[in-house]
Amino acid sequence: MTDDTPKRKRKCREGLPLWMATYGDMVTLLLCFFVLLVNPPIEETQRLQLIMASLNNMGVLQGGNTLESGPLAELGNNVMSLPSVTPLRRLDKARQKAVNTFKTENRREQVIITQDQRGLIISLTGDFYFIGKTANLDIQEARPILRRLASLLSSPELSNRRFRIEGHTNNTPTDPNGPYPSNWELSIARSVRVLHHLVNLGVSEDNFEVAGFADKAPIPDRLLGFDKNGKMRTAPIEGRGTKAERVDIIILRTGHE
Structure with a gap:
């Protein structure tokens, strides 16, 4: 069954x-x-x-x-104040805008955009924009650049920012009988001249400070900078090397960047 x-x-x-x-x-x-x-x-x-x-040192019961x-x-x-190689995140948009604004001059090495621990640096090479061993700007060359620079510094991306203008010369002596007894006075005068032009173009002078370094802060033969795509590149400064003249407009980083 x-x-x-x-x-x-x-x-x-x-x-x-x-x-x-x-x-x-x-x-x-x-x-x-x-x-x-x-x-x-x-x-x-x-x-x-x-x-x-x-x-480091993570054990079985350790985090x-x-x-x-x-x-x-x-x-x-x-974490918020790392060394200069950390990204200036709050300046990323301004950096890309600066690269796009001066892409033609960047290729010609008339304007070079870099960054270091101070912030974002827009360098105007002096032999293109100043007349001889003076603080007189070549208005035909400089005014279009300064107009675009003023627009950049006044943009929303840089609201409440502080800026520094640093003048640099080469080591060729000035005329002691002229208005600039030495390169110290000349570098300061160039910084102030650029400041006045930017203020005339609508940038508030309350956000600026100026400095002059004579020939004591030269740039190397090859300067690290950004290409048209915002990528780091090495740009040769041909024929100028440590004698390169320039005025640096620095968009200063803040303490928490």
Whole structure:
């Protein structure tokens, strides 16, 4: 006699195994971590070093350091005030706008756009814009550039910013009987002359400071700058080298950049 009573099927437990949730979280975190590391911009080097340093000495029951704005005692630094290679994020739009504004002059090395720990620098090479060993601007050459520069400095991207104009000369002596006894007076006079022209074009002089360095802060033969696409490039300063004259208009970075 056969037993027609159906056998009870073994009931499977509903839902995923408990370990699956932890595993899924771990895989997601690893994915996010490696997405962050893959192909970072060159300016992110210092920030990545901070991230890697925060993960040091992680044990089974230990977490890493927290990356947030504020002092990092272990690193002796501050996430929001990193060295000059960190990106000036709040100046990115202004930098790209400056590159686009002066793309023709940038190719000719009449205007060179760079950045350092001070901020975004727009360099007007003096032998194009000043007449001889004087502070007199070649108005035909300089006025179109200064008009565009005034428009840039007055743009919304740079509202509430401070600017510095720095004059630089070569080491050729001035005429001691002329209006500029030395290159110190000449470099200051060039800075002030550019300031006056910018103010006449509508930029508020309250946001400016001026300085002159004579020939004591030369630029190298090859100057790091930005190309028309906003990428870093090396621009040769042919025939001028350490004697290069220029006026630097610096869009100063703020303390939290």
